[in-house]
Amino acid sequence: xxxxxxxxxxxxxxxxxxxxxxxxxxxxxxxxxxxxxxxxxxxxxxxxxxxxxxxxxxxxxxxxxxxxxxxxxxxxxxxxxxxxxxxxxxxxxxxxxxxxxxxxxxxxxxxxxxxxxxxxxxxxxxxxxxxxxxxxxxxxxxxxxxxxxxxxxxxxxxxxxxxxxxxxxxxxxxxxxxxxxxxxxxxxxxxxxxxxxxxxxxxxxxxx
Amino acid sequence: xxxxxxxxxxxxxxxxxxxxxxxxxxxxxxxxxxxxxxxxxxxxxxxxxxxxxxxxxxxxxxxxxxxxxxxxxxxxxxxxxxxxxxxxxxxxxxxxxxxxxxxxxxxxxxxxxxxxxxxxxxxxxxxxxxxxxxxxxxxxxxxxxxxxxxxxxxxxxxxxxxxxxxxxxxxxxxxxxxxxxxxxxxxxxxxxxxxxxxxxxxxxxxxx
Amino acid sequence: xxxxxxxxxxxxxxxxxxxxxxxxxxxxxxxxxxxxxxxxxxxxxxxxxxxxxxxxxxxxxxxxxxxxxxxxxxxxxxxxxxxxxxxxxxxxxxxxxxxxxxxxxxxxxxxxxxxxxxxxxxxxxxxxxxxxxxxxxxxxxxxxxxxxxxxxxxxxxxxxxxxxxxxxxxxxxxxxxxxxxxxxxxxxxxxxxxxxxxxxxxxxxxxx
Amino acid sequence: xxxxxxxxxxxxxxxxxxxxxxxxxxxxxxxxxxxxxxxxxxxxxxxxxxxxxxxxxxxxxxxxxxxxxxxxxxxxxxxxxxxxxxxxxxxxxxxxxxxxxxxxxxxxxxxxxxxxxxxxxxxxxxxxxxxxxxxxxxxxxxxxxxxxxxxxxxxxxxxxxxxxxxxxxxxxxxxxxxxxxxxxxxxxxxxxxxxxxxxxxxxxxxxx
DNA sequence: GATGAATGAGATTTCATTCAT
DNA sequence: AATGAATGAAATCTCATTCAT
Numbered sequence: 001x002x003x004x005x006x007x008x009x010x011x012x013x014x015x016x017x018x019x020x021x022x023x024x025x026x027x028x029x030x031x032x033x034x035x036x037x038x039x040x041x042x043x044x045x046x047x048x049x050x051x052x053x054x055x056x057x058x059x060x061x062x063x064x065x066x067x068x069x070x071x072x073x074x075x076x077x078x079x080x081x082x083x084x085x086x087x088x089x090x091x092x093x094x095x096x097x098x099x100x101x102x103x104x105x106x107x108x109x110x111x112x113x114x115x116x117x118x119x120x121x122x123x124x125x126x127x128x129x130x131x132x133x134x135x136x137x138x139x140x141x142x143x144x145x146x147x148x149x150x151x152x153x154x155x156x157x158x159x160x161x162x163x164x165x166x167x168x169x170x171x172x173x174x175x176x177x178x179x180x181x182x183x184x185x186x187x188x189x190x191x192x193x194x195x196x197x198x199x200x201x202x203x204x205x206x207x208x
Numbered sequence: 209x210x211x212x213x214x215x216x217x218x219x220x221x222x223x224x225x226x227x228x229x230x231x232x233x234x235x236x237x238x239x240x241x242x243x244x245x246x247x248x249x250x251x252x253x254x255x256x257x258x259x260x261x262x263x264x265x266x267x268x269x270x271x272x273x274x275x276x277x278x279x280x281x282x283x284x285x286x287x288x289x290x291x292x293x294x295x296x297x298x299x300x301x302x303x304x305x306x307x308x309x310x311x312x313x314x315x316x317x318x319x320x321x322x323x324x325x326x327x328x329x330x331x332x333x334x335x336x337x338x339x340x341x342x343x344x345x346x347x348x349x350x351x352x353x354x355x356x357x358x359x360x361x362x363x364x365x366x367x368x369x370x371x372x373x374x375x376x377x378x379x380x381x382x383x384x385x386x387x388x389x390x391x392x393x394x395x396x397x398x399x400x401x402x403x404x405x406x407x408x409x410x411x412x413x414x415x416x
Numbered sequence: 417x418x419x420x421x422x423x424x425x426x427x428x429x430x431x432x433x434x435x436x437x438x439x440x441x442x443x444x445x446x447x448x449x450x451x452x453x454x455x456x457x458x459x460x461x462x463x464x465x466x467x468x469x470x471x472x473x474x475x476x477x478x479x480x481x482x483x484x485x486x487x488x489x490x491x492x493x494x495x496x497x498x499x500x501x502x503x504x505x506x507x508x509x510x511x512x513x514x515x516x517x518x519x520x521x522x523x524x525x526x527x528x529x530x531x532x533x534x535x536x537x538x539x540x541x542x543x544x545x546x547x548x549x550x551x552x553x554x555x556x557x558x559x560x561x562x563x564x565x566x567x568x569x570x571x572x573x574x575x576x577x578x579x580x581x582x583x584x585x586x587x588x589x590x591x592x593x594x595x596x597x598x599x600x601x602x603x604x605x606x607x608x609x610x611x612x613x614x615x616x617x618x619x620x621x622x623x624x
Numbered sequence: 625x626x627x628x629x630x631x632x633x634x635x636x637x638x639x640x641x642x643x644x645x646x647x648x649x650x651x652x653x654x655x656x657x658x659x660x661x662x663x664x665x666x667x668x669x670x671x672x673x674x675x676x677x678x679x680x681x682x683x684x685x686x687x688x689x690x691x692x693x694x695x696x697x698x699x700x701x702x703x704x705x706x707x708x709x710x711x712x713x714x715x716x717x718x719x720x721x722x723x724x725x726x727x728x729x730x731x732x733x734x735x736x737x738x739x740x741x742x743x744x745x746x747x748x749x750x751x752x753x754x755x756x757x758x759x760x761x762x763x764x765x766x767x768x769x770x771x772x773x774x775x776x777x778x779x780x781x782x783x784x785x786x787x788x789x790x791x792x793x794x795x796x797x798x799x800x801x802x803x804x805x806x807x808x809x810x811x812x813x814x815x816x817x818x819x820x821x822x823x824x825x826x827x828x829x830x831x832x
Numbered sequence: 833g834a835t836g837a838a839t840g841a842g843a844t845t846t847c848a849t850t851c852a853t
Numbered sequence: 854a855a856t857g858a859a860t861g862a863a864a865t866c867t868c869a870t871t872c873a874t
Contacts, residue, residue: 018833021834041867041868041869042868042869042870043836043868043869046836051834051835052834052835052836053835053836053837053869053870054833054834054835054836054837054871054872055833055834055835055836057869057870057871058833058834061870062869062870063868063869063870150383150384150387153369153373153380153383153384153387154384154387156368156369156372156373157365157366157368157369157384158365158368159368159372160364160365160367160368160369160371160372161361161364161365161368163368164364164367164368164412165361165364165404165408165412167412167415168408168411168412168415169404169408169409169411169412171401171404172361172404172408174401175358175361175399175401175402175403175404176358176361176362176365177401178391178399178400178401179358179361179362179388179391179392179399180365180387180388180391181391182390182391182392182393182395182397182399183386183387183388183389183390183391183392184387184390184391185390185395185397187390187393187395189390191383191386191387191390192386193379193382193383193385193386194383195383196373196377196379196380196383200373200376200377200380201377203376203377204372204373204375204376204377207375207376223852223853223856223857223858224853225852225853225858225859226857226858226859229858229859249842249843249844250843250844250845251842251843251844259859259860260859260860260861261844261845261860261861262845262846262847262858262859262860262861263858263859263860265844265845265846266857266858266859266860267858269845270844270845271843271844271845431835431836431837431873431874432874433837433838433873433874434836434837434838437837437838457863457864457865458864458865458866459863459864459865467838467839468838468839468840469839469840469865469866470837470838470839470840470866470867470868471837471838471839473865473866473867474836474837474838474839475837477866478865478866479864479865479866566799566800566803569785569789569796569799569800569803570800570803572784572785572788572789573781573782573784573785573800573804574781575784575788576780576781576782576783576784576785576787576788577777577780577781577784579784580780580783580784580828581777581780581820581824581828583828583831584824584827584828584831585820585824585825585827585828587817587820588777588820588824590817591774591777591815591817591818591819591820592774592777592778592781593817594807594815594816594817595774595777595778595804595807595808595815596803596804596807597807598806598807598808598809598811598813598815599802599803599804599805599806599807599808600803600806600807601806601811603806603809603811605806607799607802607803607806608802609795609798609799609801609802610799611799612789612793612795612796612799616789616792616793616796617793619792619793620788620789620791620792620793623791623792642854645855665846665847665848666847666848666849667847667848667857670857675855675856676855676856676857677848677849677856677857677858678850678851678854678855678856678857678858679854679855679856679857681848681849681850682854682855685849686848686849687847687848687849
């Protein structure tokens with residue numbers, strides 16, 4: 001006799017608009033990728049987001065597209081962090097940026113494996129970072145021989161540390177950054193190997 | 209480069225053909241894991257090894273067992289490298305070890321994600337590394353404040369670089385190691401964060 | 417013959433196509449289990465049902481779940497048969513129930529091996545059967561020494577006959593029930609062994 | 625330097641002869657079929673028997689052949705039991721046989737599912753049983769209308785009870801046999817269904 | 833537009849049987 | 854003759870993606 005009302009779990013069936021769903025999906029994906037790696041299933045993501053799987057596929061035509069969107073979000077943030085860091089005086093912007101961007105990655109470690117593997121806007125970030133590097137050299141906070149590709153390796157290495165330690169020792173990367181910064185400082189004995197080329201970095205990033 | 213011989217508890221007589229197939233399988237697995245990540249399918253591994261899938265499962269009752277075998281091989285080798293490094297004079301053993309072990313990992317990058325995540329023999333390796341560290345401090349080649357857990361982070365950091373660059377710039381890690389070694393050297397300004405504890409490292413490793 | 421409607425806890429709204437497929441799958445499973453035993457493959461079941469294997473697994477997350485659903489259907493029906501039998505006058509309800517429930521089992525012999533091996537609702541059925549037994553004793557249609565556990569053995573015994581003969585002589589169990597009913601009737605010489613306990617029956621059923 | 629002596633577990637590598645192996649295998653098979661059903665793997669059987677799987681396949685060209693051998697053993701024994709029972713006076717041979725053969729089956733329940741499904745020697749057993757039945761009728765221990773096919777059904781039904789209860793209540797079949805024997809006794813109200821034909825029984829048995 | 837049911841290729845694993853040692 | 858390594862078909866189950874409702 002009772003009207004077939006909303007079933008358990010359906011009581012929040014608000015007519016959400018597209019933008020909201022997008023955010024819900026990205027949040028859910030970030031959370032699940034962080035806890036289960038990129039193997040987290042799209043179905044689980046949709047469920048956690050509270051939307052149907054069809055809705056997910058309307059927003060993101062592919063699992064990879066969803067990941068790419070997360071990566072893009074992260075890159076956008078990192079770009080902003082780089083620009084903020086440029087305001088630091090005394091050549092300290094670079095250090096500031098490394099700390100802040102690492103902090104951000106530690107908090108959003110879900111799709112780190114692919115974080116550097118995508119394109120648009122990356123070039124602008126790179127130019128900002130190069131500027132930070134030049135400024136740091138100008139103030140003798142880092143070696144002259146340090147290149148922007150060295151910074152890329154440094155960020156990849158921090159990513160590796162974060163990925164490994166995030167669950168247990170989420171601040172481990174700070175100690176490691178201490179070591180890296182010490183290694184970047186001006187010193188008498190120069191590095192013994194050539195830096196990798198920007199072309200190589202680009203190829204790595206393009207290599208999916 | 210060659211697989212280490214039978215180790216503790218492994219001395220069961222394998223028939224010649226069985227032993228051969230075991231090698232073929234481990235080689236194929238290493239190759240495929242390196243090129244396709246741990247998602248490489250066991251069927252593909254068996255095909256590349258030129259044996260039936262059943263043969264693979266007779267030797268390694270589980271995909272994880274196969275991975276574990278590769279990891280064990282790698283750890284055995286790294287243990288040997290650590291002991292060899294101990295023979296280096298002038299406190300240079302530690303640097304020597306970091307270079308050699310990184311070299312090995314770059315050549316066997318297939319199961320790096322799990323390389324540190326397994327048990328037996330690890331303790332012996334750690335003690336050897338601690339000895340290398342003490343020797344390096346004795347000869348003032350590294351800071352006194354450097355801990356063995358810092359070395360662990362350093363190795364994870366190198367692993368991250370190798371994983372990212374292996375296909376395109378297989379020697380990138382050497383340049384990165386330059387930076388790390390520079391950061392390890394004695395210097396005036398001390399690190400600003402506490403090292404992580406050995407207990408934290410152990411938990412990370414135990415954490416799958 | 418028709419599947420019983422939604423039961424306790426099963427009232428989730430299934431979309432029409434989903435509900436249809438559920439029926440198709442249960443029918444196919446019943447048919448194949450009947451003809452090939454429980455070893456019939458889920459792939460074959462899906463094919464006979466005319467749906468993809470994924471659909472089967474969406475509805476029944478496990479082969480066992482599929483079997484359990486069939487068993488549940490059967491138990492529900494048998495429960496109803498017991499209640500219907502209670503309306504028979506003259507203490508004949510028990511005989512009526514044995515005939516009807518055996519008939520049903522002969523028509524749904526697919527998952528007989530596990531038919532009694534599951535829980536919910538079983539207790540209610542048992543109480544109904546006990547009532548049937550008491551009524552039969554009251555009207556002197558069966559011996560006073562007959563217990564409800566004897567009835568359980570009797571049903572297992574019929575099940576054994578049905579399983580063996582279903583393909584060739586699908587009515588053989590009727591003749592066997594004649595013998596059993598004759599054995600249940602009041603008589604001078606009592607049984608010579610103790611009945612098994614209800615606890616033993618419960619353990620047998622729990623024992624997978 | 626040590627001679628490669630016998631390895632662990634090989635110290636009982638006695639040169640066993642064929643007959644002995646056959647027994648070992650049949651014993652192991654009976655034990656494993658009893659505990660794990662006919663799904664017990666041939667590899668496990670060989671291991672429990674303490675022989676190689678190749679040896680098993682030399683003795684029994686097929687898993688089915690192994691099962692058939694067990695069945696044959698059982699039938700031989702049951703044939704002997706029937707003949708022994710024929711010596712019982714007063715028409716009690718039939719009851720004696722049912723008890724003894726059930727006892728034997730309860731103790732050798734491994735391949736019961738197929739126990740009646742095989743051929744050679746069966747005919748001789750049947751003739752012996754028919755004789756027991758006639759003798760029982762002669763002494764008015766069973767109804768005249770009881771046929772040998774009824775006895776077949778009775779034995780199948782006992783098999784069903786044994787299969788179900790063997791682990792928990794290994795004597796349950798005795799109580800059930802009480803009921804069956806009571807049902808076989810002469811009585812006023814005749815059975816209401818026709819017995820199945822010998823041809824039907826034969827077809828059931830042939831039907832794998 | 834949103835939903836979630838349906839799909840089916842593909843993954844891991846088992847096991848009866850064959851065959852080199 | 855005995856062994857057990859090798860085989861590969863087949864089983865169960867997962868999941869990214871499509872499509873009817």
